[in-house]
Amino acid sequence: MSRMEKIRIDDLSFAYGKRTILNRVEARFMENTITAITGPSGQGKSSFLMVLNRLWETIPGAHVTGRVNIRFDGEFRDIHHRSMPLTRLRRTVGMVFQTPNPLPMSVAGNVAFPLKLAGTGKRKNTEERVEKALSRVHLWDEVKDRLKDDARKLSGGQQQRLCMARALVFEPEILLLDEPASSLDAKAAAGIEDLMLELKNTCTLIVVSHSMDQVRRTADRVLTLESGELHGCESS
Amino acid sequence: MKPFFFISAVISACVSVCIVLFMIILGLPLFREGLFFSMLTSPWNPSNGVFGLYPMIIGTLGISSLALVFGFPLSLGTAALISGLAPKPLAAVLRKTVQAMTGIPTVVYGFIGVFLLVPLIRNLAGEGSGMCILSSALLLSVLISPTMILTFSDTFDQVPVKTRMAATALGATPVQTFLWVVLPASKKGLVTGLILGMGRAMGDTLIALMISGNAIAVPDSLFSPARTLTAHIALVIASDFDSPEFKTLFACGLVLYGFTALSTLAVRAIDTVFRSES
Ligand SMILES: Nc1ncnc2c1ncn2[C@@H]1O[C@H](COP(=O)(O)OP(=O)(O)O)[C@@H](O)[C@H]1O
């Protein structure tokens, strides 16, 4: 099966101040695949994800050199180029953080937040999309009676899935998941794995994971990040 | 350390209770004759022996609420710049400036008011001395802003970085993050800052004394002069003692004390409301 490239990374270096995290990395990511990234902690896996949606720009002292090209509507565009609208980039590249970070608002408000940002807040439609996103992450049944509650009152695992729903509400083309199963019990983790496989139909997924089992069950390819280098092998 | 704080707390509580008692005792004749409450609503008309505080109460409330009307947006904007919207170096300069402003003696503001603001307002009004509610409210708004700015920006800074990042990663611009995430999470701090600002505005004496004109009449426009309770106390103390005017001071003190107590209670109430909410 011939897949199209979605992300091209060339000569990418990343540093916090003088401390190099990524050193001249080359990588390609194919459309509709799941790439797992493993490696010892503190090696820069989370930082690598933050390069792909330019979130590193909010961190004082962080800087990037090199090129990251992402294919939008059939055409590769340099995400660091001046003509690249940040909003569009971040809407296309969804991200779920390592530790759940619900916004200080209601459960429904969290999921609807991206819609509100985009100004597509037609009421009926919003409710439908919130329900759909929450159902996809198997959270709807647990929270359907507490949509107006503060999202920070949910359990860690629920918050994690809420953040995932929030990232999905805009149907991103690329999804960055940072240790998505770390605060989930076995059942919820299995649910997330199913969801990842399902999302593969519409998304390019890059998943940081420590769980070898999870990697084996879901990933098309495993990359290891160590000493500033990203290397790996194709699997299955 | 703990006993030390405990002792300080006890001492300051005692002092404040003593002050109230002192004012009540000295103002006792007013209470006995049932004068106190009628003073709150009657005009100041010494030739008829009426020493009402109504004009001063309106003066105090008018000037300080107007100062808040000007100072709140100014403070909110500046605090927003300091806590995330301005580039780092500019934010640092702003913060330092605001901190420095808290240390400027009030009399300096007063002078600036007399020599710069008052003539400006005089020209604007086209009549009168320029010493009026508007002048003193404008100047007071500058005086109380540092307190509000620092309270606001402290509250904004309490919104965790990872929360801001969550919004940013979803495509929120810094302004959207501020308006839709930081601001709603800071309700309590905003109200607290407002009340602190109001307290400072009502308690200020010098600005009111120097540039509000001090006429004892209920103001009827922004360009009318007015006298505040604090300025009234200062003026009367400076000119006599043991006259009927002098006795009104205790009533003034009690009213001011009442305002302060109210705002303290309000802060407490807000604290409880927001704590039970989250
Ligand atoms: N905001 C930051 N400022 C400076 N250094 C950071 C920051 N975030 C992470 N680091 C450092 O960069 C390294 C990589 O971090 P991270 O990307 O979180 O690694 P991983 O996800 O692989 O555990 C770590 O050593 C960490 O200490």
Ligand SMILES: [Mg+2]
């Ligand atoms: Mg990490």
